[in-house]
Amino acid sequence: xxxxxxxxxxxxxxxxxxxxxxxxxxxxxxxxxxxxxxxxxxxxxxxxxxxxxxxxxxxxxxxxxxxxxxxxxxxxxxxxxxxxxxxxxxxxxxxxxxxxxxxxxxxxxxxxxxxxxxxxxxxxxxxxxxxxxxxxxxxxxxxxxxxxxxxxxxxxxxxxxxx
Amino acid sequence: xxxxxxxxxxxxxxxxxxxxxxxxxxxxxxxxxxxxxxxxxxxxxxxxxxxxxxxxxxxxxxxxxxxxxxxxxxxxxxxxxxxxxxxxxxxxxxxxxxxxxxxxxxxxxxxxxxxxxxxxxxxxxxxxxxxxxxxxxxxxxxxxxxxxxxxxxxxxxxxxxxx
DNA sequence: CATATAAAAGACAAATTTATCTTTAATTAG
DNA sequence: CTAATTAAAGATAAATTTGTCTTTTATATG
Ligand code: FES
Ligand code: FES
Numbered sequence: 001x002x003x004x005x006x007x008x009x010x011x012x013x014x015x016x017x018x019x020x021x022x023x024x025x026x027x028x029x030x031x032x033x034x035x036x037x038x039x040x041x042x043x044x045x046x047x048x049x050x051x052x053x054x055x056x057x058x059x060x061x062x063x064x065x066x067x068x069x070x071x072x073x074x075x076x077x078x079x080x081x082x083x084x085x086x087x088x089x090x091x092x093x094x095x096x097x098x099x100x101x102x103x104x105x106x107x108x109x110x111x112x113x114x115x116x117x118x119x120x121x122x123x124x125x126x127x128x129x130x131x132x133x134x135x136x137x138x139x140x141x142x143x144x145x146x147x148x149x150x151x152x153x154x155x156x157x158x159x160x161x162x163x
Numbered sequence: 164x165x166x167x168x169x170x171x172x173x174x175x176x177x178x179x180x181x182x183x184x185x186x187x188x189x190x191x192x193x194x195x196x197x198x199x200x201x202x203x204x205x206x207x208x209x210x211x212x213x214x215x216x217x218x219x220x221x222x223x224x225x226x227x228x229x230x231x232x233x234x235x236x237x238x239x240x241x242x243x244x245x246x247x248x249x250x251x252x253x254x255x256x257x258x259x260x261x262x263x264x265x266x267x268x269x270x271x272x273x274x275x276x277x278x279x280x281x282x283x284x285x286x287x288x289x290x291x292x293x294x295x296x297x298x299x300x301x302x303x304x305x306x307x308x309x310x311x312x313x314x315x316x317x318x319x320x321x322x323x324x325x326x
Numbered sequence: 327c328a329t330a331t332a333a334a335a336g337a338c339a340a341a342t343t344t345a346t347c348t349t350t351a352a353t354t355a356g
Numbered sequence: 357c358t359a360a361t362t363a364a365a366g367a368t369a370a371a372t373t374t375g376t377c378t379t380t381t382a383t384a385t386g
Contacts, residue, residue, distance in 0.1 A: 014177065014266050015289075018374065021273030028284050041332065055375050061334065073333045074383025091285070103177050110184030112321050121191050121308040121317040122254070125299045126178075132295055136288045145284040154284040158275050181344060204362065218345050224364065236363045237353025 020098040023059045025049040025156050027094055030069055030079045031086055031146035039078035050157035059098065066097040081142065091145075092137035104134040183261040186222045188212040188319050190257055193232055193242045194249055194309035202241035213320035222261065229260040244305065254308075255300035267297040 016024070029048050033040045042060060046053035060079060063069040068089055071079050081089070095103065107114040108126035116123075148154040179187070192211050196203045205223060209216035223242060226232040231252055234242050244252070258266065270277040271289035279286075311317040 014180075014262070014269070015271055016273075017177075018273065021271075024272045024285070025283075043332095052375055054377070057333075058335095058375090064333085071333060072383075073331080073381075075331045075385065077332050077383070079333090099177070106177070108178055108184075109187045110179075110181065111318070118321060119317055120188075120319065121311045122187070122303070123317065125303060129292060129296050129299065133292050136292065140285070140288060148284045154282055154286065155274070156283065158281060206362095215345055217347070220363075221345090221365095227363085234363060235353075236351075236361080238355065238361045240353070240362050242363090 015103065016095065017099050019055075019059050020095055022049065022051045022056050023063060023094050023098045024091065025051065026056060026060065026079075027063065027069060027081070027089075027142060028145045028149060029156055031081050031142045032149045034081040034083070034086060035143075035146055035150065039072065039076070039080045041078040045079065048156060062097055063094065066093070068093055068097060086143045086146070087141060089142040090138055091140045091142070092134070095137060104130045104137065178266065179258065180262050182218070182222050183258055185212065185214045185219050186226060186257050186261045187254065188214065189219060189223065189242075190226065190232060190244070190252075190305060191308045191312060192319055194244050194305045195312045197244040197246070197249060198306075198309055198313065202235065202239070202243045204241040208242065211319060225260055226257065229256070231256055231260060249306045249309070250304060252305040253301055254303045254305070255297070258300060267293045267300065 026045050026049055029045055030040055040048075042053060042057045045051075045060070046056045049056070060069065060071070064071045064079075068085070069079050069081055070085075071077070105114065107120055108122050108130075109120050111118075111120045114120075114123065114126075145154075149156060189208050189212055192208055193203055203211075205216060205220045208214075208223070209219045212219070223232065223234070227234045227242075231248070232242050232244055233248075234240070268277065270283055271285050271293075272283050274281075274283045277283075277286065277289075308317075312319060
C-alpha cells in the first residue's frame, strides 16, 4: 500500500545511532584491553564488538579527535585509553562526540526546541526520562563498564565464542 | 577529514523517528478537534503541527490502518478520533504502529537482542530508562495530551500564531 | 634509509528515512 | 448521474546514515 517502507524502523534499538552504538562498544572494549596494558588494532576492535571494520575505523577517528581514545600509528600501534582517562571518561562524552546532545536536550516529539515556557504536550513526561538518561550518561564511567566486561558479567556482542 | 557526515545526527531530537514524531503530533491535534466534534483534513493537520503535508498523509495512512485514527473520504471528510477511543488510546499504540517496539525493547548499544542472561555493559542502567519510558507510553492517553493543548498550556509547534 | 605496519584521510556506494508528486477510489451534494 | 471534495495508493526523488574501498601519513624496526 505504499507506506510499508515508513513503518517499523530498520535501525532497530534506536536511542543512539549505529555509529554511536559502535563507538560505545568499541570504547568499552579498548578500555578492557587498556586496563590490561594492551593496545588493540581496528581489526580486533571490529571483530570483538561485531561491527563493520571500515565504518568502525571512521568512528574511531571521531573518538581520537575528541581526545577520548588515544591512537598510535605504525608497528605495535593501535588504540588505547590512558589509565587516568579510564576513570574520568563518562559515557556522555562518547555520545556527545558522535550523536551530539539532541537525545537529552531535544523535544521528544520534534518541536524545534524543548522549552519550559513553550512546552509540547509530552514535555513533562519526557523531561523525567531525559533527566534519568542524562544522569546515567554523566555518572557512568568507561572504567566501570570495562570492569563489568572483564569480569565476564557483561558482553559486547552476542555469541562471543562461536562467531 | 571525511567523517563530518557521521558526527552529530541531523535528525535532531531522536528517541522517535520523524515519522513517529509527526504521527504523535498529528494524533494529538486530531484529538483536540475531535473533542470539539470537528473533523480535520490533512491540510489542516500539517499546517497545525508544522509538518510536510504529503509525508504526514502517509503517516496518517498507517494510523488509520492501525485503527487509531478514523478517516472519512469525500466532502466533509477528514480525520477524527472517536470519543471512546480518545480515552482508551495510549501513546504506545502510536509509537508501536510507526516505529515498532525497538525503542523500549532493544539493547541500548545495539546488541542483536537485549537479555538478562547475556546483558551488555549498560544493560542495568538502560533498563531503568526504558522501563520509565514504557510506563510513560502505556499510561499516557491521547485524551490527557489533547486536554493540555486545548487548555493552552501545551503546544504542537513553535510560533503558533505568526508562522 | 628501506620496509613493514597501522591509523588517518578521502572518495565512493548502498541502504534507509524523509519528502514530494500523480493517480485512483470513495463519499457527499447538487 | 455529475461534479467537487478528500483520503488512499503508487511511484519517485532527496537527504541522511551506514558501509566499503583506496590512498596517504606516521611510526617502529632492521
Ligand atoms: S517541548 Fe517537547 S519535550 Fe520539552
Ligand atoms: S543487553 Fe544491552 S540493554 Fe539489555
